[in-house]
Amino acid sequence: MGLANISxxxxxxxxxxxxxxxxxxxxxxxxxxxxPAFYPYLSGRDxxxxxDSADRYADPATRAARVDAALAKVGLTQAEDKKVHAxxxxxxxxLGIANALLQPRDLLVLDEPxxxxxxxxxxxxxNLIRLLASEGITIFISSHLLVEIEQICTHLAVMSQGKIxxxxxxxxxxxxxxxxxxxxxxxxxLAVQGLKSLGIAATADGEKIFATVPAGQIEPERIVxxxxxxxxxxxxxxxxxxxxxxxxxxxxxxxxxxAR
Amino acid sequence: MLHAKSMRGxxxxxxxxxxFRRRRTWAMLFTVALIPICLAFAVLASxxxxxxxxxxxxxxxxxxxxxxxxxxxxxxxxPLFLPLTIGVVAGDTIxxxxxxxxxxxxxxxxxxxxxxxxxxxxxxxxxxxxxxFTLMITGIIIGxxxxxxxxxxxxxxxxxxIPAALLRIFLVAIYVTISLLxxxxxxxxxxxxxxxxxxxxxxxVVVSTVTQILGALPQIAVIHPYLxxxxxxxxxxxLRNPMDLGSMISNTLLQLAxxxxxxxxAYSRFTTKDxxx
Numbered sequence: 001m002g003l004a005n006i007s008x009x010x011x012x013x014x015x016x017x018x019x020x021x022x023x024x025x026x027x028x029x030x031x032x033x034x035x036p037a038f039y040p041y042l043s044g045r046d047x048x049x050x051x052d053s054a055d056r057y058a059d060p061a062t063r064a065a066r067v068d069a070a071l072a073k074v075g076l077t078q079a080e081d082k083k084v085h086a087x088x089x090x091x092x093x094x095l096g097i098a099n100a101l102l103q104p105r106d107l108l109v110l111d112e113p114x115x116x117x118x119x120x121x122x123x124x125x126x127n128l129i130r131l132l133a134s135e136g137i138t139i140f141i142s143s144h145l146l147v148e149i150e151q152i153c154t155h156l157a158v159m160s161q162g163k164i165x166x167x168x169x170x171x172x173x174x175x176x177x178x179x180x181x182x183x184x185x186x187x188x189x190l191a192v193q194g195l196k197s198l199g200i201a202a203t204a205d206g207e208k209i210f211a212t213v214p215a216g217q218i219e220p221e222r223i224v225x226x227x228x229x230x231x232x233x234x235x236x237x238x239x240x241x242x243x244x245x246x247x248x249x250x251x252x253x254x255x256x257x258x259a260r
Numbered sequence: 261m262l263h264a265k266s267m268r269g270x271x272x273x274x275x276x277x278x279x280f281r282r283r284r285t286w287a288m289l290f291t292v293a294l295i296p297i298c299l300a301f302a303v304l305a306s307x308x309x310x311x312x313x314x315x316x317x318x319x320x321x322x323x324x325x326x327x328x329x330x331x332x333x334x335x336x337x338x339p340l341f342l343p344l345t346i347g348v349v350a351g352d353t354i355x356x357x358x359x360x361x362x363x364x365x366x367x368x369x370x371x372x373x374x375x376x377x378x379x380x381x382x383x384x385x386x387x388x389x390x391x392x393f394t395l396m397i398t399g400i401i402i403g404x405x406x407x408x409x410x411x412x413x414x415x416x417x418x419x420x421x422i423p424a425a426l427l428r429i430f431l432v433a434i435y436v437t438i439s440l441l442x443x444x445x446x447x448x449x450x451x452x453x454x455x456x457x458x459x460x461x462x463x464x465v466v467v468s469t470v471t472q473i474l475g476a477l478p479q480i481a482v483i484h485p486y487l488x489x490x491x492x493x494x495x496x497x498x499l500r501n502p503m504d505l506g507s508m509i510s511n512t513l514l515q516l517a518x519x520x521x522x523x524x525x526a527y528s529r530f531t532t533k534d535x536x537x
Contacts, residue, residue, distance in 0.1 A: 003364055004534035026370040033368065037361025041282060051362075053274035054376070055369040060270075099365065 003033070014106060027057045030100025031109040035116075036092040040085035044076055044095050047084055052102050070098040074128060090121030097128060108132065108139045114148055126152055146244040160252040173247065180246075181223075183209040184236040194230045198223060213239065271371065275383045279349070285387065288345045289394045295341065296333035296399035300326075300406050326403025327412055327425055330396040331499075334436060337395060338492050342388075343468035346440050349387045350447025351461030353380040354530065358455040364535050373531045377448065381523065384444040388437045396433045400426075418501035428498055435495045435508055442488045442518030443468055449526040452533065488518055 011018045016025040038047045048067045052058045058066075071077050074094040084092065093113060100108055113129065114122045129152055133139050143149055149156055150170065157167035166173060181200070185191050188204040195202040195211060198218060202211035220239040227234060242250070279285055303322045318332045354377075357363035366376060403409065412425035420428070447464035454460050471489045474480060484490055491511035497504040 003367055004536060005532070023370065023372075026368060029368075031368050033364050034361065037365055039278065039360065039362060042278065046281075050274050050278060051365055051369050053271050054366045054371040056271075056371060056375070058369075 027055075027103060028106040029109060030103070030105040030107070031111075032093075032096045032100055032113060033109070033111050035112065036096030036099075038084040038092065038095065041083060043081045043083055044087065044091075045071065045080040047095065048099055048102060051099050055102070058103065066102050070101045073101055074098040075124070088121070090117050090124060093117060093121065093125060094128070097125070101132075105137055108137055110139060110141045112143050112145075113141060114143070114145060122148070146248055150244050158248060158251050165251045173244075177215050178242070179213050179215050179239050180242055181209075181211040181213050182236070182238045182240075183211075183227075183234065185209065185227075185232050185234050187232050190230055191227055191232045194227045194232060195223070198226060207235070215241075271375065271379050272382060275379045276386055279383050279387065280390075285349070288348065289390060292337065292341070292345065292391050292394050293398040295337050296329050296395060297402050299333050299336065300329045300399075300402045303329075304406050321413075322403070323407055325412060326405075326407035326409045327400060327422070327429065329403035329407070330399025330429055331432065333395055333399050334392070334432065334495075335493065338436065338439070339472060339489075340469075342391060342395075342436070342440060343443055344465055345391055346384065346388055346443050347447055347461045347464035347468065350384040350444045351451050351459075351464045352457045353384060353448050354451040354526075355454050355457040355460040356451075358535065359457050367535055374527060377452075377523075377526055377530055380451075381444060381448050381519075384448065385437075385441055388440040388444060392433045392436045392440075396429055400429065414499050414501050415496055416500040420501070428503075431498050431503075431508075432495045435498060435511065436492075438508075438512050438515055439489075439492050442515040442522075445519040445522035445526070446488070449522040449529065452526050452530040486514070488514070490514065 005019065013022075013025040014028055016022070018025060038044075039050065042050065045067060048070060049063060052063050052067065053060075068077070071080050074097055076091060076094055076098060079087065079091060084095070087095065093115075097108075097110070097113070100110075110129070114125050117125060126148070129139055129141070133152075141149065141153065153170055155167070155169050156173060157164050158173075159165065181195075181202070183191060183202075184207050186207060188207065188209060191209055192202050192204055195209070200211050200213055200218075200223075202209050220237070223239070224234065224237055300322065303319065318328045318335070321328045322332055354363065357366065367373065409422065411419045411421055412428075413419050414428075443464065446467055447460065450463045450467075451457070451460040468489065471487050472492075475484055475487050475489050491507055491514060494507040494511060497507045
């Protein structure tokens with residue numbers, strides 16, 4: 001984004017090499033970088049006017065109208081004259097998105113857009129992102145909240161220690177070769193035996209039984225049928241693909257010392 | 261630029277409006293205004309018994325002619341108080357924006373970094389102007405209220421009319437504003453080095469203080485003419501007849517040299533800096 005120099009390699013942003021041609025690319029890009037930042041002693045509206053004044057491609061004649069439109073889009077018209085220090089984190093986050101929307105954009109880069117938001121705020125921002133995406137803007141989100149990513153993204157990439165370790169559409173990445181089996185029953189021994197007869201090695205923990213099954217090896221219906229035939233009373237059963245979090249940990253390693 | 265640039269829509273206008281909408285700016289200008297007010301009341305309370313030569317220059321004349329309040333207050337404010345307020349404004353220019361994180365949003369707006377520096381420097385310069393004129397105008401007003409006002413006796417012994425004296429007061433305020441521009445450039449440069457505005461502010465004030473200490477040491481008189489504060493109190497020449505603008509010109513050249521050097525340093529630092537906060 002022209003904030004830092006590159007240490008090696010080339011970066012292309014909308015087809016322009018950055019930072020050499022950053023001036024050509026940036027007008028088409030709106031961004032929320034490392035959380036929203038504003039002048040606390042100015043109103044939300046005056047903050048947007050300030051940032052728009054800094055944009056050398058922005059037309060001052062249409063400034064007021066563009067600021068109004070951006071505020072309306074994020075639902076802050078009511079609070080536009082309040083000083084930003086009185087805003088909640090969610091409102092600041094939305095004002096940050098409004099700032100990114102002052103001009104028609106091709107790309108929005110949103111860094112942790114729901115970071116630190118309460119559930120309502122998270123929903124607000126998520127709906128806003130969906131709305132913007134439906135208008136045809138490409139939105140690039142970086143986030144640690146994998147549940148969020150699963151809900152709003154179409155494509156994703158996983159990075160570890162500065163390198164991309166996996167990328168593709170959400171379907172591709174969540175397509176798993178190994179499925180997790182979970183079972184709850186009172187007759188654990190019997191169930192473990194039954195699974196063994198199907199070629200599945202299972203471990204019991206209290207009333208719960210866990211196992212991993214290669215995808216496509218066996219239908220879940222068959223497993224249940226076999227177990228019921230053996231007289232195992234099944235309280236709960238699931239055979240599901242691992243969550244994005246499990247996939248993520250599988251790709252990047254586990255524990256606090258991962259990034260060593 | 262595709263469109264005609266109107267002043268109201270420019271970044272410069274935005275910078276000034278942000279600067280002069282801050283409560284801090286007004287608090288500092290208010291404190292600057294208090295200097296001549298306190299001085300005038302102190303002189304009034306002590307009666308007209310101040311012997312010539314005691315206290316700051318011109319102090320003995322204040323009770324005879326209110327127009328001297330501004331001059332005397334200016335002499336009192338130059339060594340410490342004005343540099344302090346300039347340090348706050350100039351030290352805050354870049355570091356303050358970096359500290360709140362607004363700098364990264366200005367840069368991705370996108371604003372040209374060199375342009376932002378120029379605008380920031382001009383903003384600090386505008387504050388210098390505002391501070392010196394606040395002090396002078398308040399001095400004239402409070403002086404006119406509390407003391408008689410009449411033709412002014414200059415340092416050369418000539419007497420000039422009130423309008424002529426006001427012109428000289430105006431020139432002194434301009435002189436002091438110019439005196440502070442070099443310090444503003446130093447503050448701007450220091451401000452590009454850090455993201456802690458208070459650090460940049462303090463460092464700027466330290467520079468001004470150290471400079472004045474060096475200026476008071478006769479052993480290093482050889483470097484004195486190059487010190488930023490060398491001409492700070494040199495506006496006496498404006499108060500002579502005929503008016504001698506020699507020190508005004510030397511002062512302006514010296515300050516321009518400081519602006520060029522520290523402006524270049526700030527430019528080279530700021531245009532290559534990674535803005536990560």
